[in-house]
Amino acid sequence: MSYARVLLLLCAAAAGVHYWHHHESAVHFAPVVAAADDYGFVGLPPAQGQNADTVYVVAAVNCPHAAAQRADRLAEELRDEGIPVIRTDHVRFLAAGLDESTANRLNAIMTGPLPIVFVHGRAKSAATLDDVESEFRSSDGRDL
Helix, strand or coil: CCHHHHHHHHHHHHHHHHHHHHHHHHHHHHHHHHHCCCCCCEECCCCCCCCCCCEEEECCCCCCCHHHHHHHHHHHHHHHCCCCEEEECCCCCCCCCCCHHHHHHHHHHHCCCCCEEEECCEEEECCCHHHHHHHHHHCCCCCC
């Protein structure tokens, strides 16, 4: 088999894997997008130990990676705006009793890009300051 054919087969295989992965991600993420509110936040089961009146910004703490630095800046900007915020590197949920739809939403958010932000029982991955402020000011936790 010639070098060109091997290269062509490898490219075709890589394209197939890329398409399959992208398709699977889109299928997995579509219900999350459909369940999102105006600011892109989706309802999740209550996280253990979270105060409903506090915003939680989740990403690695004391980390030089860009996502962690974005989370640090976001938490600082929220504090500057007078919004109660906790910057953390973990969140826990009880798995018992989760239906498939809720489990899929939880998985999609928790495996999405950082930071992950929780506001009044809703969460969003890669949330911006505007997203969080809008969600915080528009919701009061009544739908928890």
